[in-house]
Amino acid sequence: MLISYRIRRILASVALYALIALVLIIIVFPLYWLVVTSIKVDVDNAHFPPIFVPNRLTFDNYALVLSTENASKFWLNSIFTALATTLLTCIIGSMAAYALAKTYLAQKLRQGLILWILVIRIFPPVTTAIPYYIIIKNLGLSDTRFSLILTYVSYGLPFVIWLMLGFFQDLPADIEKAAIVDGCSMWQRFAQVVLPLALPGLTVTAIFAFIASWNEFLYASILTSYQAKTLPVVISGYMSDKYLRWGEMSALGTMMIVPVMAFSAFTQKYLVRGLTFGAVKG
Amino acid sequence: MSFLKRKPQPAAPAGAPAPSNSVQALAQGAVIVQRHAKEKFYSLLFLAPALIFLILTNIYPLLYSLRLSFFNWNMTIPLSKPRYVGLENYLALPNDPILVTSLERTLVFVISAVAIEFILGLGLALLVTSNAKAMGVIRTGFLAPMMMTPVVAGVLWRTIYHPQYGVTNWLFWLVGLPSQAWLGDPNQALPAVIAVEIWQQLPVATFILAAGIQSLPADLYKAAAVDGSSRWQAFRYITLPLLKPVIIVLLLLRIMDAFKIFDIVYMLTYGGPGHQTEVLSMYIYKTGLKFFQVGQAAAMSWVFLIFIFLISLYFIRQLLRE
Numbered sequence: 001m002l003i004s005y006r007i008r009r010i011l012a013s014v015a016l017y018a019l020i021a022l023v024l025i026i027i028v029f030p031l032y033w034l035v036v037t038s039i040k041v042d043v044d045n046a047h048f049p050p051i052f053v054p055n056r057l058t059f060d061n062y063a064l065v066l067s068t069e070n071a072s073k074f075w076l077n078s079i080f081t082a083l084a085t086t087l088l089t090c091i092i093g094s095m096a097a098y099a100l101a102k103t104y105l106a107q108k109l110r111q112g113l114i115l116w117i118l119v120i121r122i123f124p125p126v127t128t129a130i131p132y133y134i135i136i137k138n139l140g141l142s143d144t145r146f147s148l149i150l151t152y153v154s155y156g157l158p159f160v161i162w163l164m165l166g167f168f169q170d171l172p173a174d175i176e177k178a179a180i181v182d183g184c185s186m187w188q189r190f191a192q193v194v195l196p197l198a199l200p201g202l203t204v205t206a207i208f209a210f211i212a213s214w215n216e217f218l219y220a221s222i223l224t225s226y227q228a229k230t231l232p233v234v235i236s237g238y239m240s241d242k243y244l245r246w247g248e249m250s251a252l253g254t255m256m257i258v259p260v261m262a263f264s265a266f267t268q269k270y271l272v273r274g275l276t277f278g279a280v281k282g
Numbered sequence: 283m284s285f286l287k288r289k290p291q292p293a294a295p296a297g298a299p300a301p302s303n304s305v306q307a308l309a310q311g312a313v314i315v316q317r318h319a320k321e322k323f324y325s326l327l328f329l330a331p332a333l334i335f336l337i338l339t340n341i342y343p344l345l346y347s348l349r350l351s352f353f354n355w356n357m358t359i360p361l362s363k364p365r366y367v368g369l370e371n372y373l374a375l376p377n378d379p380i381l382v383t384s385l386e387r388t389l390v391f392v393i394s395a396v397a398i399e400f401i402l403g404l405g406l407a408l409l410v411t412s413n414a415k416a417m418g419v420i421r422t423g424f425l426a427p428m429m430m431t432p433v434v435a436g437v438l439w440r441t442i443y444h445p446q447y448g449v450t451n452w453l454f455w456l457v458g459l460p461s462q463a464w465l466g467d468p469n470q471a472l473p474a475v476i477a478v479e480i481w482q483q484l485p486v487a488t489f490i491l492a493a494g495i496q497s498l499p500a501d502l503y504k505a506a507a508v509d510g511s512s513r514w515q516a517f518r519y520i521t522l523p524l525l526k527p528v529i530i531v532l533l534l535l536r537i538m539d540a541f542k543i544f545d546i547v548y549m550l551t552y553g554g555p556g557h558q559t560e561v562l563s564m565y566i567y568k569t570g571l572k573f574f575q576v577g578q579a580a581a582m583s584w585v586f587l588i589f590i591f592l593i594s595l596y597f598i599r600q601l602l603r604e
Contacts, residue, residue: 016413030442127347161332
């Protein structure tokens, strides 16, 4: 009886691992497919049955994507917009979060603001897309990085405020008390005591903010046409109804997700917190 | 709860002798009140940049769009001026057959995607939390889809769904099934888009639920085991009820995000074939920014907004009740 119990347990764990392996293959395969498509020659991409392990490799697609006209400009647009958005949302957002985490303002006011900020985040971006398009056009800001940064910061702020609010509330009150005794002003306490202590949280928040603007497509596609075009818009431009430029699209796609993957590895510890707006502390 | 209220002493200079008479105590009290007023002012100053920014870039555009929704304005006609039409744009909405289809498609998309993500995510979360090794492997593997640029995911899945050279048709071919059009087939397009959404978001559901399960007190399960409860009973009567707040948060976030879906649909089908995958975001985008019927699009936006607001209100209420 004992042996059969052990066999059953072994079988159960084998089944468990098989199941997890299957799920992992389904989840990870598309990523492999993206990379492999980008280094296959065109003939191998238009092949049935699909070639999963190519024996001819090429980096032509990468060269082609990087040497297209103004490729460096679009890369710079993406990098600059994402960095500026991250910096602005983190500074303005954590200042607001600090004021909301402290109790100097009336309870009702703070709660009202916190809820209002949450509601802003819930709205679908498409609902502001039309007014943005017209207002930005009327201001003469169409096709500028500035217009993208404006809209991205607006979209990112609620997220940063909510996340940082949670991180600030987690800090022990005693440390700030000591700073008060030492006669630090509120700004000094924020910049020199609280923010350095909340640095791990701030870093993760910044990474999430960066990834969000790096990935953003809707606003970029309506507010830019050429000068301020970002990479997601460039990728969408590779697609037409007649034919798919698989190799080039995959090459640019692979390059685009490299920074995202690299950064996201650093979010592990606060991942769930970031995903849930700070509601679930994983 | 302010520590200032509990302990007013720190306002006195460090090392100062304790106030010996009531005059000194009064003076100290005045200092605290003054400081508190100052902190209040500073708090407002800290809030100001974010609030002003949000008012200018969120409230103002929304009000602008509300005003726009009472006008008829076809921006494709050069020099055309908005014409006031009152509630006409709103009254026309129920008679727009594409909008009705779009709403139905959106609901099918949101409900099936979130339901499947939740069920699979819960199963996976239970699986990985019972096994530390599995957790580690899943953690790294699952990060990729959820962080991937949606536009890139769209490109990628278009190659996978390709009717001639795609991997899905290869799988069908392996088991002897006829090849399918997938994104080009009116009946398969929406399920195909839903599958991509699930692929991207299943990790989110898994991670959140796993974190929730791990935070549950282990003692309860031990006690339940001592009382001879089965695994199913432990799940049904301990895990599920205690996990309820996390489940509500997950559903709120996932439903709201699923309503926002745009990039993937844009890349995979652009709403087609016909209007089979034309979710609300896509339809509003097309009406306003492709056909430039901005008044109509603004009216739709506002109805969409109120609809989303009511749904989220329901979930937030549930959450506050917990």
